[in-house]
Amino acid sequence: MDIYIIFRAILWACLWAVPFALIVAAGTWYYLSKQDPVYRATASVLIEIPEVSGLQGATGNSVSDASLRLSAEAINSKVQLIRSRDLARAVINRMGLVEVAEFRPEPGEESEPQRIEDTVLDKFQERLAVYPIDTSRVIFVEFESKDPVLAAAVANGVIEEFLKTERFARQTATTQARAWLENEISTLRKRVVEAETSAEQFRSRAGLFATASNTTLPQQQLATLSQSLADARTRGSLAQSALMGLQRVFDQANGNVERLLSSPAIANQSLIQALRQSRATLEAQIADLSASLLPRHPRMRALLDQRSVLDRQIAREARSVLTGLQQEADRAEQEVAQFSELLSTQKLESGTAQQNEVELRALEREARAERELLETLLAQYRTLLAREGSGGQPAEARMIETADAPLEPSGPRLIILVAAATLAALLLSIGFVVLRELLSGRALGIQQGIGEVAVQRDGRRNRYEDRKENSRPMAA
Numbered sequence: 001m002d003i004y005i006i007f008r009a010i011l012w013a014c015l016w017a018v019p020f021a022l023i024v025a026a027g028t029w030y031y032l033s034k035q036d037p038v039y040r041a042t043a044s045v046l047i048e049i050p051e052v053s054g055l056q057g058a059t060g061n062s063v064s065d066a067s068l069r070l071s072a073e074a075i076n077s078k079v080q081l082i083r084s085r086d087l088a089r090a091v092i093n094r095m096g097l098v099e100v101a102e103f104r105p106e107p108g109e110e111s112e113p114q115r116i117e118d119t120v121l122d123k124f125q126e127r128l129a130v131y132p133i134d135t136s137r138v139i140f141v142e143f144e145s146k147d148p149v150l151a152a153a154v155a156n157g158v159i160e161e162f163l164k165t166e167r168f169a170r171q172t173a174t175t176q177a178r179a180w181l182e183n184e185i186s187t188l189r190k191r192v193v194e195a196e197t198s199a200e201q202f203r204s205r206a207g208l209f210a211t212a213s214n215t216t217l218p219q220q221q222l223a224t225l226s227q228s229l230a231d232a233r234t235r236g237s238l239a240q241s242a243l244m245g246l247q248r249v250f251d252q253a254n255g256n257v258e259r260l261l262s263s264p265a266i267a268n269q270s271l272i273q274a275l276r277q278s279r280a281t282l283e284a285q286i287a288d289l290s291a292s293l294l295p296r297h298p299r300m301r302a303l304l305d306q307r308s309v310l311d312r313q314i315a316r317e318a319r320s321v322l323t324g325l326q327q328e329a330d331r332a333e334q335e336v337a338q339f340s341e342l343l344s345t346q347k348l349e350s351g352t353a354q355q356n357e358v359e360l361r362a363l364e365r366e367a368r369a370e371r372e373l374l375e376t377l378l379a380q381y382r383t384l385l386a387r388e389g390s391g392g393q394p395a396e397a398r399m400i401e402t403a404d405a406p407l408e409p410s411g412p413r414l415i416i417l418v419a420a421a422t423l424a425a426l427l428l429s430i431g432f433v434v435l436r437e438l439l440s441g442r443a444l445g446i447q448q449g450i451g452e453v454a455v456q457r458d459g460r461r462n463r464y465e466d467r468k469e470n471s472r473p474m475a476a
Contacts, residue, residue, distance in 0.1 A: 002444070009437045010430055017429035024425040028418050037409035039148035043155040044401040045162065047078055047137040075132050078397070079139055082130045082162050088121055090165075091157045097124065102146050128158065138400070148405040155403035166396050174384055181381045188374045195367035202363055206356035222347065229339035236332030243325040275317065279310040 081087065097103050098120050105119045129142040141158050145151035286303050438444065 005442055006434055006437050009433050013429060013433040017426060020429060021422045021425040025418050025422040028421040036146045038144050038146060039151045039406045040142055040144045040410035041151035041155045041403035041406055042140055042142045043159050043399065043403035044138055044140050045159050045397050046400045047075060047139065047397050075137060079130050079132055082141060082158060085121055087161055087165060088124050091154065091161050092120055092124060095154065095157055144410065152403040152405045159399050163397055174387065178384045181377055181384065185374065185377050185381060188370065188377065192367065192370045192374050195370050199360065199363040199367050202360055206360065225339060225343045229336065229343055232332055232335035232339050236329060236336055239325060239329035239332050243329050246322050246325055275310055275314050279307060
């Protein structure tokens with residue numbers, strides 16, 4: 001490829017390409033100057049993250065829900081909602097844009113109502129631009145119109161309609177949630193009553209009544225019998241020990257009253273204390289008379305006989321004390337056997353009662369779970385009712401910047417467009433010249449016929465001589 005030939009052809013083409021570009025620039029300037037100016041108004045909305053108070057209860061769900069609301073997909077969904085045809089149709093009907101001249105079809109086009117509405121919608125969406133800001137929750141809404149006031153009004157109207165749609169969606173969701181909660185609460189109340197009734201009926205059948213010590217009746221009876229058995233064994237041990245001690249005293253006394261009286265168990269008896277007092281009185285009298293009377297004296301013999309009678313009475317009473325201790329030991333042994341038998345029976349009943357308690361606790365857990373779920377749903381239901389009554393639905397978006405009527409038009413941009421048209425005309429001209437040179441073969445060095453070569457050579461020589469002759473007078 002001969003670059004010199006192509007460059008020379010481009011230089012020769014400038015003689016007509018530059019005027020052509022200037023004509024295109026003038027035509028573009030004239031066309032654009034006849035166009036009406038376009039004004040662009042911008043408004044913005046912030047997507048909020050309200051407190052999650054739906055039907056989920058766990059805090060982990062609220063964290064995942066907040067992450068979902070912050071995601072790019074969620075923001076883009078809001079953008080598509082703002083750009084939807086339904087929202088555009090609502091704005092058009094509310095602002096009466098069908099009657100605005102710049103939105104209506106051109107004269108001669110279809111005049112059917114449906115075609116007119118579609119045309120208005122298409123023009124509306126062509127002039128509407130909605131885009132989010134990266135790494136933020138802000139969405140910008142731009143609208144272009146020949147009327148700056150209308151551009152600002154439509155931009156604000158789109159956001160207002162979006163906020164209205166969001167509020168309506170939240171209210172609809174709240175109404176549906178309230179209806180669902182009413183149905184669930186009604187059903188759950190019946191289940192709670194049935195669960196609690198089943199638990200109480202089973203408690204009555206199994207005899208698992210609660211006591212003041214927060215235990216069941218079988219458990220309390222088992223504890224009482226265990227304590228009674230321990231007391232009976234203690235009493236039996238004490239009675240057996242006292243009996244063995246008193247039996248040793250009897251064995252060692254061998255009928256001696258003095259030795260019998262040395263035992264506290266015998267000496268502390270009230271009757272024996274009275275007999276002992278009488279015996280002491282007789283002993284004193286015998287001691288007084290023994291100084292003046294002989295043992296065989298009738299009076300001395302009478303006193304000795306009375307002492308013998310008292311000794312026999314003391315011995316009988318001591319024997320009765322021994323018999324009483326024996327009976328007490330036997331009675332304690334019987335009580336131990338009786339309480340042991342009752343305790344064994346009660347243990348079997350307690351085992352059955354424990355199995356019943358397991359089943360009762362299961363019924364109570366089920367009833368308690370149903371009750372807690374009912375209370376949770378009731379709390380959410382009251383919250384929904386309060387919000388419906390006060391109209392305090394949490395907002396998911398709010399307008400942070402309203403659109404004002406722009407003072408300067410945003411288009412058409414004459415300088416940029418004229419420069420672009422001029423540059424395009426020049427580039428097309430240069431492309432045409434290059435393509436022509438390539439197709440003719442001159443730029444590729446292809447040999448031409450001898451006659452054509454000679455003619456071209458003579459033409460170049462003549463032009464060279466002409467330039468040389470013209471340059472001589474200028475040099476002189």
